[in-house]
Structures are given as structure tokens and as C-alpha cells.
Amino acid sequence: xxxxxxxxxxxxxxxxxxxxxxxxxxxxxxxxxxxxxxxxxxxxxxxxxxxxxxxxxxxxxxxxxxxxxxxxxxxxxxxxxxxxxxxxxxxxxxxxxxxxxxxxxxxxxxxxxxxxxxxxxxxxxxxxxxxxxxxxxxxxxxxxxxxxxxxxxxxxxxxxxxxxxxxxxxxxxxxxxxxxxxxxxxxxxxxxxxxxxxxxxxxxxxxxxxxxxxxxxxxxxxxxxxxxxxxxxxxxxxxxxxxxxxxxxxxxxxxxxxxxxxxxxxxxxxxxxxxxxxxxxxxxxxxxxxxxxxxxxxxxxxxxxxxxxxxxxxxxxxxxxxxxxxxxxxxxxxxxxxxxxxxxxxxxxxxxxxxxxxxxxxxxxxxxxxxxxxxxxxxxxxxxxxxxxxxxxxxxxxxxxxxxxxxxxxxxxxxxxxxxxxxxxxxxxxxxxxxxxxxxxxxxxxxxxxxxxxxxxxxxxxxxxxxxxxxxxxxxxxxxxxxxxxxxxxxxxxxxxxxxxxxxxxxxxxxxxxxxxxxxxxxxxxxxxxxxxxxxxxxxxxxxxxxxxxxxxxxxxxxxxxxxxxxxxxxxxxxxxxxxxxxxxxxxxxxxxxxxxxxxxxxxxxxxxxxxxxxxxxxxxxxxxxxxxxxxxxxxxxxxxxxxxxxxxxxxxxxxxxxxxxxxxxxxxxxxxxxxxxxxxxxxxxxxxxxxxxxxxxxxxxxxxxxxxxxxxxxxxxxxxxxxxxxxxxxxxxxxxxxxxxxxxxxxxxxxxxxxxxxxxxxxxxxxxxxxxxxxxxxxxxxxxxxxxxxxxxxxxxxxxxxxxxxxxxxxxx
Numbered sequence: 168x169x170x171x172x173x174x175x176x177x178x179x180x181x182x183x184x185x186x187x188x189x190x191x192x193x194x195x196x197x198x199x200x201x202x203x204x205x206x207x208x209x210x211x212x213x214x215x216x217x218x219x220x221x222x223x224x225x226x227x228x229x230x231x232x233x234x235x236x237x238x239x240x241x242x243x244x245x246x247x248x249x250x251x252x253x254x255x256x257x258x259x260x261x262x263x264x265x266x267x268x269x270x271x272x273x274x275x276x277x278x279x280x281x282x283x284x285x286x287x288x289x290x291x292x293x294x295x296x297x298x299x300x301x302x303x304x305x306x307x308x309x310x311x312x313x314x315x316x317x318x319x320x321x322x323x324x325x326x327x328x329x330x331x332x333x334x335x336x337x338x339x340x341x342x343x344x345x346x347x348x349x350x351x352x353x354x355x356x357x358x359x360x361x362x363x364x365x366x367x368x369x370x371x372x373x374x375x376x377x378x379x380x381x382x383x384x385x386x387x388x389x390x391x392x393x394x395x396x397x398x399x400x401x402x403x404x405x406x407x408x409x410x411x412x413x414x415x416x417x418x419x420x421x422x423x424x425x426x427x428x429x430x431x432x433x434x435x436x437x438x439x440x441x442x443x444x445x446x447x448x449x450x451x452x453x454x455x456x457x458x459x460x461x462x463x464x465x466x467x468x469x470x471x472x473x474x475x476x477x478x479x480x481x482x483x484x485x486x487x488x489x490x491x492x493x494x495x496x497x498x499x500x501x502x503x504x505x506x507x508x509x510x511x512x513x514x515x516x517x518x519x520x521x522x523x524x525x526x527x528x529x530x531x532x533x534x535x536x537x538x539x540x541x542x543x544x545x546x547x548x549x550x551x552x553x554x555x556x557x558x559x560x561x562x563x564x565x566x567x568x569x570x571x572x573x574x575x576x577x578x579x580x581x582x583x584x585x586x587x588x589x590x591x592x593x594x595x596x597x598x599x600x601x602x603x604x605x606x607x608x609x610x611x612x613x614x615x616x617x618x619x620x621x622x623x624x625x626x627x628x629x630x631x632x633x634x635x636x637x638x639x640x641x642x643x644x645x646x647x648x649x650x651x652x653x654x655x656x657x658x659x660x661x662x663x664x665x666x667x668x669x670x671x672x673x674x675x676x677x678x679x680x681x682x683x684x685x686x687x688x689x690x691x692x693x694x695x696x697x698x699x700x701x702x703x704x705x706x707x708x709x710x711x712x713x714x715x716x717x718x719x720x721x722x723x724x725x726x727x728x729x730x731x732x733x734x735x736x737x738x739x740x741x742x743x744x745x746x747x748x749x750x751x752x753x754x755x756x757x758x759x760x761x762x763x764x765x766x767x768x769x770x771x772x773x774x775x776x777x778x779x780x781x782x783x784x785x786x787x788x789x790x791x792x793x794x795x796x797x798x799x800x801x802x803x804x805x806x807x808x809x810x811x812x813x814x815x816x817x818x819x820x821x822x823x824x825x826x827x828x829x830x831x832x833x834x835x836x837x838x839x840x841x842x843x844x845x846x847x848x849x850x851x852x853x854x855x856x857x858x859x860x861x862x863x864x865x866x867x868x869x870x871x872x873x874x875x876x877x878x879x880x881x882x883x884x885x886x887x888x889x890x891x892x893x894x895x896x897x898x899x900x901x902x903x904x905x906x907x908x909x910x911x912x913x914x915x916x917x918x919x920x921x922x923x924x925x926x927x928x929x930x931x932x933x934x935x936x937x938x939x940x941x942x943x944x945x946x947x948x949x950x951x952x953x954x955x956x957x958x959x960x961x962x963x964x965x966x967x968x969x970x971x972x973x974x975x976x977x978x979x980x981x
Contacts, residue, residue, distance in 0.1 A: 168182065168185055168186065168205050168206060168207060168208070168209050168214045169185070169205075169206050170182050170185065170202070170204065170205045170206070170214070170218065171204050172201050172202055172203060172204045173201065173202060174201065174202070175192065175201070175202045175218075175219075175222075176192055178202035178205075178218060179192055179202075179215075179218070179236065182205065182211075182214055182215060182218060186210075186211035186214065187211075187546075188211045188233065188234060188546065189233045189234070189269070190215065190233075190234045190235075190236065191233070191234070191235050191236070191270065192236050202218045202219065202222075203217060203218050203219070203220055205217050205218045211234065212226065212228065212234070215234060215236070219236060223238065224236055224237065224238060225237060225238075225388070227387065227388055233268045233269070233546075271758070271771075272711075272714070272715075272716050272758050272759055272760075273709065273711070273716065275659060275707035275708070275709045275718035275719075275720045275756075276361065276362065276363055276707075276718075276720055276754065276756075276773075277361075277362040277363065277754070277756060277771065277773045277818050278359055278360070278361055278362070278771075279301055279304075279359070279360040279362070279820065279834075280357055280358070280359050280360075281297065281300075281301075281357060281358045281359075281360075282356075282357045283355060283356055283357065283383075283389075286352070286355055286357075286358065287937075288877065288890075288892050288923060288925070289875075289892075289894060289921065289923075290921070290923065290939050290941065290973075290975075291352060291358075292351055292352055292353075292404075292426075293306075293349070293351060293352060294306040294315075294317070294336070294349070294352070294378070295307060295950075296352075297352075297358060297360075297378075299873075299896050299919060299921075300834075300873050300875065300894055300896060301360055301834070301873070302818075302834045302835055302836035302871035302872050302873055302896075303319060303320070303362065303816075303818055303836025303838065303871060304317075304318070304319050304360055304376075304836075305317070305318035305319070305323075305866050305867075305868075306318075307866070307950045307951040307965070308475075308476050308950070308951045308965050315345060315346070315349045316866060316951065317332075317334045317336070317378070318334070318375070318866045318867060319333075319334050319360075319362060319375040319376040320362065320363065320375045320376065320775070320777070320814060320816065320838065321375070321812075321814045321816075321838060321840040321864045321867045322334065322374050322375035322750075323865060323866055323867075324345065331726050331727050331729060331783070332345055332371065332373065332726075333373055333374045333375040333376075333726055334373055334375045334376050334377065334378065335365075335369070335370075335371040335373050335377050335378075336377070336378045336380065337369070337370070337377060337378065337379045337380065338380045338382070338467070338536070338538070339380070339381065339382050339463075339465055339538055339540070340370075340379075340538075340540060340553050340589075341370075341536070341538045341553065341554075341555030341557070341587055342369075342370050342371050342555070342585075342587055342608070343536075343557060344557050344559050344583060344585050344610065346532070346534070346559045346561050346581075346583075347469075347534050347536070347557060347559055349532075350447065350467075350469050350534060351424055351426060351445060351447055351469070352380070353406050353422060353423075353424040353447065353449075354382060354383050354406075354408045354420075354422035354449065355380060355381065355382060355383065356381045356382060356383045356384070356387070356389065357381045358378065358379065358380055358381065359378070359379040359381070360376065360377075360378050361376050361377045361378070361379065362375075362376050362773075362818055363375070363376055363720075363722065363752060363754060363775065364376075364703075364722040364723070364724035364750055364752055364777075365377045365724065366661075366663060366703035366704065366705060366722050366723055366724030366725070367645050367646075367647050367661035367662060367663040367703060367704065367705045367722075368602065368645065368647055368661065368663075368705075370553075370587060370589055370606045370608065370643075371608070371641070372641075372643070372663070372665050372701075372703060372724055372725060372726075372727075373724060373726075374724045374725065374726050374748065374750045374779075382422075382449060382451065382465070383408065383420065383422070384420070384451060384453060384463060385410055385418035385419055385420035385451050385452065385453045385463075386413060386418035386453050386455060389410075390410070390979050390980050390981050391407070391408045391409045391410045391420075391979075391980040392407060392408055392977055392978060392979045392980060393406075393407040393977070393978050393980075394406040394407060394975060394976065394977045394978075395975070395976050396973055396974065396975040396976070397973060397974055398428075398971060398972055398973025398974065399970075399971050399972050399973065400428050400429045400430070400431065400971060401427065401428055401429035402427070402428045402443075402971070402973055403425075403426075403427040403428070404424065404425065404426050404427070405424070405425040406422075406423070406424040406425070407422065407423065408420060408421070408422035408423075409421050409422070409980070415456075416454050416455050416456035416457075417452065417453070417454060418452070418453045418455070419450070419451070419452050419453075420450070420451045421448070421449070421450045421451075422448070422449050422450075423446075423447060423448040423449065424445075424446075424447045424448075425445075425446050425447075426443050426444070426445045426446075426447075427443065427444055428442060428443035428444075429442060430442040430474055431520065431966065431968055431969055432476070432477045432479070432520050432521070432522055432966060433520060433521040433522070434477060434521070434522055434524065434527070435517060435521055435522065435523045435524075436523075436524075436525075438474070438527070439474065440474045440475065440476060440477030440522060440524075440527075440528050441474065441475070441476055441477070441968075442473050442474040443473060444471060444472050444473045445469060445470065445471035445473065445532075446469070446470050446471075447467075447468065447469045447470075448467070448468050449465065449466065449467050449468075450465070450466045451463060451464070451465045451466075452464045452465075459542075459543050459544050459545055459549075460541075460542070460543050461541070461542045461543075462539065462540070462541040462542070463539065463540050463541075464537075464538070464539045465536075465537070465538045465539070466536070466537055467534070467535070467536040467537075467538075468534065468535050468536070469532060469533070469534040470532070470533055471530070471531065471532040471533075472531055473530045473531070473532075474527065474528050474529065474530060475528040475529070475530030475563055475564075475565075476528060476951075476965045476966075477522035477524045477528045477566070477569070478522060478524065478565075478566060478567065478568075478569040478953035478954070478963035478964065478965060479514070479519060479520075479521075479522055479569055479953075479963060479964055479965075479966055480510060480511055480514040480522075480523060480568070480569040480570060480961055480962070480963055481911045481949075481962050481963060481964045482511065482910060482911040482962040483507050483508055483511045483960055483961060483962065484957040484959075484960050484961075484962060486957055487956075487957045487958050487959060487960040488623055488789060488790070488958050488959065488960070489507055489574060489623070489959065489960035489961075490960065493625070493627075493628075494623050494625070497572075497623070497624075497625050498572055498574060498623065498960065499960070504571070505572075507568075507570065507572060507574070507960050507961060510523055510570040510571075510572070514569075519947055519966060520947075520966060520969070522566075522569055523569055523570050523571065524566035524569055524570070524571075525566050525570060525571035525572065525573070525576065526564050526565075526566045526576055526578075527564060528563070528564055528565065528566065529562065529563060529564045530562075530563045530564075531560075531561065531562040531563070532559070532560070532561055533558075533559070533560040533561075534557070534558065534559050534560075535557070535558040536555065536556065536557045536558070537555065537556045538553075538554070538555040538556075539552075539553070539554050539555075540552070540553050544594070546594065546595060547594050547595050548592070548594040548595075549591075549592070549593050549594055550590075550591070550592060551589075551590070551591040551592075551593065551604075552588075552589070552590050552591070553587075553588075553589040553590075553591070554586075554587065554588050554589075555585075555586070555587045556584065556585070556586055556587075557584065557585045558582075558583070558584045558585075558613060559581070559582070559583050559584075559585075560581070560582045560614065561579070561580070561581050561582075562578070562579070562580045563578070563579055564576075564577070564578045564579075565577050565578075565579070567953055567954035567959065567961070567963065568954055568959060568960075568961035568963060569953065569954075569961060569963040570961060572961075573621040573622075573623070573624035573630075574621075574622070574623060574959055574960065574961055575621075575622060575954050575959045575961070576620070576621040577618055577619060577620045577621065578618070578619045579617070579618045580614075580615055580616070580617050580618075581612075581614075581615075581616045581617075582612060582613045582614025582615060582616065583610060583611065583612055583613055583616075584610070584611060584613040585608065585609070585610040586607075586608070586609045586610075587606070587607065587608045587609075588605075588606070588607045589604060589605070589606045589607075590604050590605045591603070591604035592604065598650075598651045599648055599649065599650050599651070600648065600649040601646070601647070601648040601649070602646065602647050602648075603645065603646035603647075604644075604645055604646070605642075605643070605644055605645075606641070606642070606643045606644075606645065607640075607641070607642050607643075608639070608640065608641040608642075609638075609639075609640050610638070610639040610640075611637075611638040611639075612636045612637070612638070612683075612684065614682075615682045615683075616634060616635055616636050616637075617632060617633070617634055617680055617681075617682070618632070618633040618634075618635075619631075619632055619633075619680075620632070620633060620803070622790070623790075629677060631675060631676065631677050631798065632674075632675070632676050632677070632678075632679065632680045633673075633674070633675050633732075633733075633803065634672070634673065634674045634676075634679075634680070634681050634687045634690075634692060635671065635672075635673045635674075635732050636671045636672050636673070636683070636684035636687055637669055637670070637671035638669070638670055638671055638684075639667070639668070639669045640667065640668050640669075641665060641666070641667040641727075642665070642666050642667075643663055643664060643665040643666070644663070644664055645661070645662065645663035645664075646661065646662055646663075647659060647660065647661030647662075647705065648660050648661075655710060655711040655712065656708065656709070656710050656711075657708070657709050657711075658706075658707065658708055658709075659705060659706065659707040659708075659709070659720075660705070660706060661704060661705035661706075662702065662703075662704050663702070663703045663704070664700070664701075664702050664703075665699075665700065665701055665703065665725075666698070666699070666700045667698065667699045667700075667727040668696065668697070668698045668699075669696070669697050669698075669727070669729050669730065670694075670695065670696040670697075671684060671694070671695065672684050672687035672688050672692040672693065672694050672695075673687070673692055673693055673695065673732030673733045673734070674687050674690055674691065674692030674693070674733060674799075675732075675733045675798070675799050675800075675801065675803075676690065676691075676799060677798070679691070692733070693732070693733050693734030695730040695732070695734070695743065695744075696730070697728055697729050697730040697744050698728075699725070699727035699728045699746075699747045701725040701747060701749070703722075703723045703724050703725060704722070704723050705720070705721075705722045705723075706720070706721050706722075707719065707720040707721075708720075713759075714759045714760040714761075715757065715758070715759030715760075716757070716758055716759060717755075717756070717757045718754075718755070718756050718757075719753075719754070719755050720753070720754045720755075720756075721751070721752065721753045721754075722750075722751070722752055722754075723749065723750065723751045723752075724749075724750050725747045725748060725749045725750070726747060726748040726783065727747050728744065728745050728746045728747045728748075728783075729744070729745060729806065730743055730744045730745075731743055731744070731745070731802055731804075731805055731806055732802065733799065733800060733802065734800060735793065735800060735802065736793055736795045736797060736800035737793030737794045737795035737800065738792070738793050738794055738850055739788070739792065739793040739800075739802070739805065740793075741848070742805065742807055742848070742851070745781075745783060745806050745807055745808050746781045746808050747781065748779060748780070748781050748782055748783045748808070749779070749780050749781060750777050750778070750779050751777065751778050752775055752776065752777035752778075752814075753775065753776055753777075754773050754774070754775040755773065755774055755775075756771070756772060756773030756774070757770075757771075757772055757773075758770060758771035758772070765826065766823060766824065766825060767823070767824050768821070768822040768823040768824050769820075769821075769822045770819075770820070770821045770822070771819060771820050771821075772817070772818070772819035772820075772821075773817070773818050773819070774815075774816070774817050775814075775815065775816055775817075775818075776813070776814070776815040777813070777814045777815070778811070778812075778813055779811060779812040779813070779814065780811050781808040781811075781846070782808065782809055782810045782811065782812050782842070783806055783807070783808060783809070784806070784807060784808075784809040784810070784847075784855075784905075785804050785805070785806055786804070786805045786806075786807060786851065786854040786855070787803070787804060787805070787854070787956050787958065788801070788802060788805055788854060789958050792854075805851075805854070807847055807848070807851060808846060808847070809845065809846065809847040809855060809859075810842040810843075810844060810845050810846055810847065810859070810860075810862075811842070811843050811844040811846060812840065812841065812842045812843060812864075813840075813841055813843050814838065814839070814840040814841075814864075815838070815839050815840075816836065816837050816838035816839060816840075817835070817836070817837045817838075818835075818836045819834070819835050819836075820832065820833070820834045820835075821833045821834075827879075828878060828879040828880075828881070829876075829877070829878050829879075830876070830877045830878075831874070831875065831876050831877075832873075832874070832875040832876075833872070833873075833874055834872060834873045834875075835870070835871070835872040835873075836870070836871050836872070837869065837870050838867060838868075838869060838870075839869065840863075840864040840867055841864075842859070842860055842861075842862060844860075845859045845860050847859070855905075856905065856906040856907075856908075857906075857908065858906075858907055858908070861907050862905035862906065862907060863902045863904075863905055863906075863907055864902075864905075865902055865903055865904060865905055865952075866901060866902075866903065866951075867901070867902075868898045868899045868900065868901045868916075869899050869900075870897075870898075870899040871896070871897065871898045871899065872896070872897050873894060873895065873896045873897075874894065874895045875892070875893070875894040876892065876893050876894070877890060877891065877892040877893075878890065878891045878892075884931075885930065885931055886929075886930065887926055887927055887928035887929045887930060887931065888926070888927040888928055889924070889925070889926050889927070890924075890925045890927065891922075891923075891924055891925075892922065892923045892924075892925070893920070893921065893922040893923075894920075894921045894922075895918060895919070895920050895921075896918065896919045896921075897916070897917075897918045898916065898917060898918070899916045900913060900914065900915055900916050901913070901914045902914075903949070903951065903952025903955055903964070904952060904955045904956075909955065910962075911955060911962035911964075912952050912955040912962070914948055914949045914964075917946050917948045918944075918946065919941070919942050919944075919946060920942070920943045920944055921939070921940060921941045921942070921943065922939070922940050922943060923937055923938065923939040923940070924937065924938045924939075925937040933978060933979040933980070933981045934976070934977070934978050934979075935975075935976070935977040935978075935979075936974070936975070936976055936977075937974070937975040937976075937977075938972075938973075938974050938975075939972065939973055939974075939975065940970070940971070940972040940973075941968070941970070941971045941972075942967075942968060942969060942970045942971065943970060944970070945969055945970035947966065947967075947969070948966075948967045949964040949965060949966060949967065950965050950966065950967035950968075951964070951965040952964055952965070953965055
């Protein structure tokens with residue numbers, strides 16, 4: 168090594184070239200400081216440590232061949248008195264969108280990264296909170312809080328399917344089952360939202376994107392902490408993390424959260440819904456000897472006993488099964504307790520945050536998870552193995568019509584386990600960086616999967632039971648290479664072959680409630696199987712020009728096919744299975760850092776267009792739609808390939824450091840999604856509405872945007888630091904149903920205002936105090952739709968959270 172003393176940013180770049188490693192500088196304002204001279208036969212780590220000795224900086228080895236330079240905790244504690252503002256270049260953003268740590272500017276796709284500071288400042292406790300400050304990303308309940316719905320670029324999960332997900336959440340590189348995506352967020356290092364199809368590199372093949380949750384790793388230099396929070400609606404939250412002193416190659420970090428909150432929605436029968444009552448814990452052990460071997464083992468658990476969303480009756484349809492002659496005496500009798508219209512009149516007097524639900528919306532969750540990442544090697548060749556096990560047990564009750572009438576009520580219990588195994592090889596061949604691997608997933612019931620359903624209950628139409636035991640398996644082989652093809656020009660080439668199979672037993676019965684798949688078959692349930700195979704690909708070109716990059720990316724991804732339950736008959740018999748849905752897209756984007764005088768910041772923007780074929784859609788046939796007179800063959804939900812579609816849009820983010828104390832970020836997302844051709848069978852066209860070609864994409868606002876502003880207020884050094892923050896999120900009109908003429912299933916445009924005041928390092932101690940508020944204008948809005956089907960007469964919605972305020976105290980163990 169031979170690097171003379173020079174400005175730190177240039178010295179680090181020169182050292183990285185000589186050592187053949189990547190060094191990222193994340194210390195705003197330190198770029199022009201003079202480094203120490205480094206000379207001699209040294210390792211990259213030794214040379215870097217010598218270069219920054221005495222500068223109150225530290226190094227972190229984040230992955231093979233990648234180092235990060237950042238301010239040391241000692242430097243943070245010895246901050247000088249406030250100085251006049253100076254230019255503050257935006258630090259590099261480190262992401263892992265291509266399964267390796269690298270600068271976000273080098274990644275040819277849209278990645279939204281929220282670090283721990285941003286998550287704290289915006290009071291991000293769940294994915295729904297994250298969606299509030301991430302335009303174009305929707306995270307809410309679908310018919311109930313127990314059925315999480317994640318939407319991006321127009322793609323949403325099917326009503327009741329747990330396997331064919333257009334967007335997957337990863338916890339420390341292990342894919343989560345859909346139910347586990349609603350777990351609380353705590354002790355997070357960062358969260359990344361990857362926009363667009365993920366068809367080659369990630370474990371699951373998805374058509375709209377992925378969310379990566381990165382926990383704080385033991386031994387990463389992040390100190391432990393204890394946090395206590397109180398607020399409106401009886402909010403009480405305790406959270407903390409403790410890291411034991413490192414013993415040789417071993418390090419251990421344990422974190423947890425206890426959350427309690429009263430409900431936002433009153434129940435006319437007494438009590439509240441939308442409560443929070445959960446306990447979560449995580450333990451992580453890292454083994455990192457002085458060798459190429461590294462291994463991290465993690466254990467997660469969550470227990471929750473809550474009241475889920477209680478649906479609010481927003482209107483009644485003039486037609487539907489409730490108006491049929493056989494139902495009139497029980498649901499449309501003209502007045503009183505047997506009339507749906509009378510309940511709507513009562514609802515109008517009760518207000519929009521009181522539910523007349525006839526059953527308590529109980530919501531119980533039990534999640535357990537184990538994960539391990541083991542690596543061996545360096546930047547030239549590294550072997551990685553990622554294994555994960557997840558177990559979910561859920562019970563919830565739902566009154567879909569929001570009244571005491573037994574029009575659309577159900578209770579659901581399910582127990583599943585999921586195993587995943589991923590083996591990777593990644594490294595370099597000359598200047599080519601590559602990754603290749605195998606992936607396998609096995610998801611199966613581990614207990615009862617039963618639903619008890621009450622649909623227009625009459626003496627001659629009693630409740631029935633539905634059992635659905637599905638085993639889902641996915642196997643894939645993948646590879647991708649980043650190839651330099653000229654000065655500052657690179658190409659990404661990726662291929663993946665995926666084979667998936669779903670099989671199981673389904674039963675609809677008035678008497679039988681089988682607790683296993685074998686019992687389902689013994690009770691006369693129908694066995695079914697469906698398989699899907701597809702080759703998907705990624706091709707990207709990236710051009711770097713200084714602190715800017717421009718890219719062009721094309722991808723293909725798919726969502727697997729499946730089968731309908733139970734065994735169909737009559738006119739529905741030909742539609743027992745449905746085909747995979749395929750997306751091919753094209754994205755062009757630019758990102759980089761900018762400066763103008765004393766101003767500086769970061770920008771990222773992309774325009775995209777995608778073509779969908781065999782679009783999968785959930786339909787809801789009326790009782791005996793198939794005409795065979797047998798209730799046991801009637802599907803609750805019927806999936807078909809209904810159409811072709813085109814989706815186009817724009818995603819962008821722009822940040823500006825107005826000075827060293829004032830920062831503003833603007834984010835926006837615009838989308839235009841339309842069906843271009845209806846391919847549904849003629850016999851099912853009536854289930855698509857009166858104008859199927861003009862049906863709308865649900866939970867997909869055409870525009871959403873967020874403005875975030877933060878300001879650091881100078882205080883005398885002995886008093887600490889004060890920061891002010893505010894964010895405003897705007898969402899255009901949202902449709903909860905596809906029908907363009909729907910009266911009750913549209914939420915008009917709305918905006919949500921949030922703010923916080925944070926006093927950091929009070930009196931020089933590692934103690935922070937924050938006062939925060941969300942939805943400060945107390946804007947009423949529907950966060951999701953409930954039952955919005957004219958067949959059931961009742962139209963219901965899920966209200967979004969009202970105005971909430973709180974106080975948070977945090978002590979850091981330095």
C-alpha cells in the first residue's frame with residue numbers, strides 16, 4: 168500500500184483501488200479532512216484503520232470486500248458547539264437489492280431505503296406506518312386486520328391465498344409467510360422497499376416488489392437501548408435491546424417489545440376494536456472468528472391477543488341476495504332487528520367510528536421463527552447458505568356485514584409452517600461480479616385450517632364449515648452477473664427457472680370439521696393439485712457519470728397458478744384450475760447526488776411500463792351459481808384468468824440538505840393501470856360486473872406523495888440537541904372494488920399530517936425525549952374495504968387510525 172496524505176474522500180478511493188475492495192464513506196462534512204499517510208504491506212482493514220487514526224472515525228466490515236467508514240460513538244458524544252452551516256453532501260446509501268452490500272446509486276432499480284433514524288423520527292412501528300411515508304406502497308387490512316394486504320405497482324394479493332404473493336417481505340433474507348408480515352417492527356437497522364418485479368435474485372418470484380427488513384446485527388457497533396412510550400388511546404409500549412460484551416468470536420444481541428393500546432373503534436355492544444396487545448422478542452447470535460467463516464443465528468417470536476378491525480356499515484345495496492323472497496323475512500323485513508336498511512339508519516346516528524358488529528372481532532396470533540446465514544469466503548469467492556423456519560397460528564372472527572344479522576360472518580383458524588433453504592455462490596471473475604444459487608420453499612399446514620361460515624342463515628340454510636389444507640412447494644435455480652462493457656457502463660444479466668406445485672384437500676360441509684388433511688379426505692373432501700413452471704429473466708444497462716447513474720432495465724416475473732376449492736360442479740366444473748400470471752416490464756431511471764452552491768442532496772426517479780397476461784382475479788359467485796343444487800360444490804371464492812392489462816407509472820424521490828441543520832425530502836408515485844382485453848369465459852362474464860373492460864385496479868391510488876421536513880435547532884452543548892420534524896402524506900382517490908360504478912367502495916383523496924419534537928442527549932446524557940403526533944388533523948378515511956359485494960346487501964369499510972399523540976423516552980447504553 169502507498170497512499171499519501173490527502174483529503175479523506177480521495178484517500179479512501181485510492182486505497183480501495185490498491186486493495187481491491189469497496190470503501191464507503193458515511194461521514195458528512197469529513198470528506199475534506201486530511202488523512203494519514205499509509206505505506207507498507209498491510210491488509211485492507213489495517214491500512215484503513217491507520218489512515219483514519221485519531222480522526223474520531225471507525226470502520227465496519229459490512230461484507231466481504233466492503234468496508235464502511237463512519238463517525239465513532241466517542242465523536243458523537245464530543246460534538247462541538249454549533250457552527251455556521253456549511254455544505255453537507257448526502258452520504259452514500261448502502262443497500263442489498265442485489266444480495267450484496269453496495270451503493271444504491273449502482274443498483275439498476277428503484278430502492279427506497281429507510282434507516283433507523285428515519286424509522287424513529289417518523290414513529291414507524293408497522294409496515295402500515297412505513298407505507299404512510301412511502302408513496303406507491305400500500306399496507307393495510309383486506310376485509311379484516313387478520314388478512315394483510317401489501318400492494319405495489321398495481322399488484323395485490325388474492326383475497327384468501329397465502330402462497331401466490333405478488334410482494335414478499337423478507338426478515339434478514341428469509342421470506343416471511345403472509346400472516347407474519349403484520350408483526351411489529353423493532354430494533355431495525357434499516358428497511359428497503361424494492362419496486363418492480365423480483366424474478367431472478369430473490370427467494371420468491373414476485374411481480375410487484377419486495378420489502379427487506381434488516382435487524383440490527385450483534386457486533387455491528389449499534390449500542391443497546393431501552394425505550395418507553397405512552398400516548399392516546401391508552402398506548403403503552405416498552406422496547407429494548409441488550410448486547411452482551413463480545414467473547415472471542417461470539418456476540419449476542421437480544422431485543423423485544425411489549426405493546427398495549429386500546430381500540431380506535433367503539434362497539435355498539437360494548438368495548439372497542441382495533442386494539443394492540445402483543446409481546447415480541449428476538450435473539451441473534453453471531454460467530455465471526457478471524458477466518459473467512461461467519462454465521463448468524465436468529466430466533467423470533469410474537470404472541471398477540473387483540474381485537475381486530477370491526478367493520479363499519481357504510482351503505483346498503485338496493486339489490487342482492489338479502490332482497491330475495493326466501494331472505495326477506497330475515498334480512499329485509501321492512502323495519503327492526505330483521506332489516507338491513509334499519510341497521511344502516513342506526514349506523515348514521517352512531518357515527519363513523521362505532522360498529523354494530525354482532526360478533527367480537529377476536530384476533531389471535533402466534534409466530535415463531537428460526538433463521539441462519541452462514542458465509543465462507545471473501546469477495547473473490549463466497550459460499551452462502553440461508554435457511555429459515557417459520558410457524559404461524561392464527562384465529563380471527565369477522566362480521567363482514569357489520570350488523571347483528573348473520574349475513575356474512577365467519578371465524579377462521581389456521582396453522583402453518585414454512586421451511587426455506589437457499590444456497591448461493593457469489594464472487595468475481597476478473598471484473599465480472601456474479602451470483603448463482605438454488606432455492607427451495609415448503610409450506611404446509613401444521614394444524615387445523617378451518618373456517619366456520621354464516622351466510623344468510625335461516626332455519627333451512629344453517630352455517631357451514633370449510634376446510635382447506637394446502638401444501639405449497641417452490642424450487643428454483645438462478646444466476647445473475649454484472650459485466651463491465653466499457654468505461655462506466657455495466658450490464659446485468661439474470662436468469663431463473665422456477666417450478667411450483669400446490670396440492671391438498673378441500674371440503675365444504677354442513678357437519679364435518681376435519682382437523683387434518685387426512686381427515687378431510689376421509690370426510691369426503693376433494694383432492695386437487697396444480698403445477699406451474701416458468702423461466703424468468705432480468706436485463707439491465709447502467710451508465711455512471713460521476714455522482715450520477717442512468718439505467719435501463721427489463722424483467723419478466725410470474726405468479727403461479729393454482730386450483731379452486733372445493734371440487735367444482737355444474738357450469739363451474741371447467742374452471743377447477745387457473746393459469747400463472749406473467750408480467751414483462753421495462754424501466755428507465757436516473758439517480759445520484761446533486762449540489763448547487765451551499766445546497767446538496769440526493770435524487771432518484773424512474774418511469775416504467777408493464778404488460779400482464781392471464782391476470783388472476785377473485786370472483787364471488789352467488790349460492791348455487793353452478794346450478795347443480797348442491798351447496799358442497801359452491802365455491803366461496805372463484806379464481807380465474809380474467810384479462811390482459813397494461814400498467815405504467817413513475818416513482819421518484821428528491822432530497823435536499825438546505826444547510827447542515829435543515830433537510831427536506833419529496834417523494835411521489837403515479838400509476839396508470841388499465842385492463843386492455845377481457846379473456847374470461849363467457850359463462851363468468853356476469854361476475855365481472857357490467858363493464859369488465861373498464862374495471863379498476865383496487866388499492867391503487869393514481870397518485871401518492873409525501874413531503875418530509877426536519878430541522879435541527881442549536882442549543883448550548885450542555886443541554887443536548889433539539890430537532891423538529893414534520894411529514895405530510897397525500898393519497899388520491901382509492902378504489903376498494905373493481906367495479907367502476909361502485910358507490911360505496913371508493914375513498915376520496917385525503918392527506919395525513921404528522922410531526923415530532925425530539926430532544927436528544929438531554930444534559931449530555933444518552934437520553935432522548937420525543938413528543939409525536941400522527942394524523943394531527945384527525946382526518947377520517949377508510950384504510951380498506953370490508954364486504955363490498957351487492958350480493959350481500961351490506962357495504963362495509965375498515966376505518967383508518969384517528970389522531971394519535973404520544974411521548975417516547977429512550978436511553979442508550981453507550
